[in-house]
Amino acid sequence: xxxxxxxxxxxxxxxxxxxxxKCEQHLGHNAMYWYKQSAKKPLELMFVYNFKEQxxxxxxxxxxxxxxxNSSHLFLHLHTLxxxxxxxxxxxxxxxxxxxxxxxxxGPGTRLTVT
Amino acid sequence: SQQGxxxxxxxxIQEGENATxxxxxxxxxxxxxxYRQNSxxxxxxxxxxxSNEREKHSGRLRVTLDxxxxxxxxxxxxxxxxxxxxxxxATAASGGSYIPTFGRGTSLxxxx
Numbered sequence: 175x176x177x178x179x180x181x182x183x184x185x186x187x188x189x190x191x192x193x194x195x196k197c198e199q200h201l202g203h204n205a206m207y208w209y210k211q212s213a214k215k216p217l218e219l220m221f222v223y224n225f226k227e228q229x230x231x232x233x234x235x236x237x238x239x240x241x242x243x244n245s246s247h248l249f250l251h252l253h254t255l256x257x258x259x260x261x262x263x264x265x266x267x268x269x270x271x272x273x274x275x276x277x278x279x280x281g282p283g284t285r286l287t288v289t
Numbered sequence: 290s291q292q293g294x295x296x297x298x299x300x301x302i303q304e305g306e307n308a309t310x311x312x313x314x315x316x317x318x319x320x321x322x323x324y325r326q327n328s329x330x331x332x333x334x335x336x337x338x339x340s341n342e343r344e345k346h347s348g349r350l351r352v353t354l355d356x357x358x359x360x361x362x363x364x365x366x367x368x369x370x371x372x373x374x375x376x377x378x379a380t381a382a383s384g385g386s387y388i389p390t391f392g393r394g395t396s397l398x399x400x401x
């Protein structure tokens with residue numbers, strides 16, 4: 175257990191559905207991240223929040239919408255996804271200060287399948 | 290791109306042997322980290338080495354950093370079947386946003 179939890183662990187959704195992924199950390203970290211991991215590809219950074227403010231949006235399509243209501247919770251809202259969006263979505267957090275300057279703590283991921 | 294590249298892509302060894310994985314990167318870094326990922330799970334942080342450090346140890350893990358060659362290596366000594374996983378290096382560029390960039394990883398299989 176890393177102290178970062180993600181729900182659901184598995185999600186199957188149709189292209190017209192709307193769903194949300196949730197991430198929660200109880201480590202006192204102020205930086206939170208969403209990553210996408212597809213087979214045979216490097217880990218892709220999607221969004222970064224530092225002290226609840228979005229500091230990075232790595233050219234992510236608008237069908238992915240992040241929300242960070244407080245430093246402990248991070249959501250990824252999904253709508254009208256495409257089959258190529260099927261992947262493992264990982265949430266991570268890191269300690270206060272410069273986002274990413276120290277080790278990241280990852281959740282177990284949500285395995286998303288878009289049909 | 291600052292992205293680190295791990296080498297080899299895949300490594301298969303017998304239990305008890307040592308495993309060495311390498312990471313190369315392109316530009317100056319603030320630090321380099323190694324992570325481990327079991328199949329379908331999240332990444333677990335192993336070691337962080339800063340640009341002014343040359344070597345770090347943690348249990349059976351030894352990490353070296355050669356900034357002149359822009360490379361790092363991760364050595365796992367006396368490997369165990371439980372070490373089977375993918376290993377990633379992540380580099381944080383100096384003077385940049387400090388957000389680490391991950392490579393594609395090395396897939397390690399340790400046969401019992």
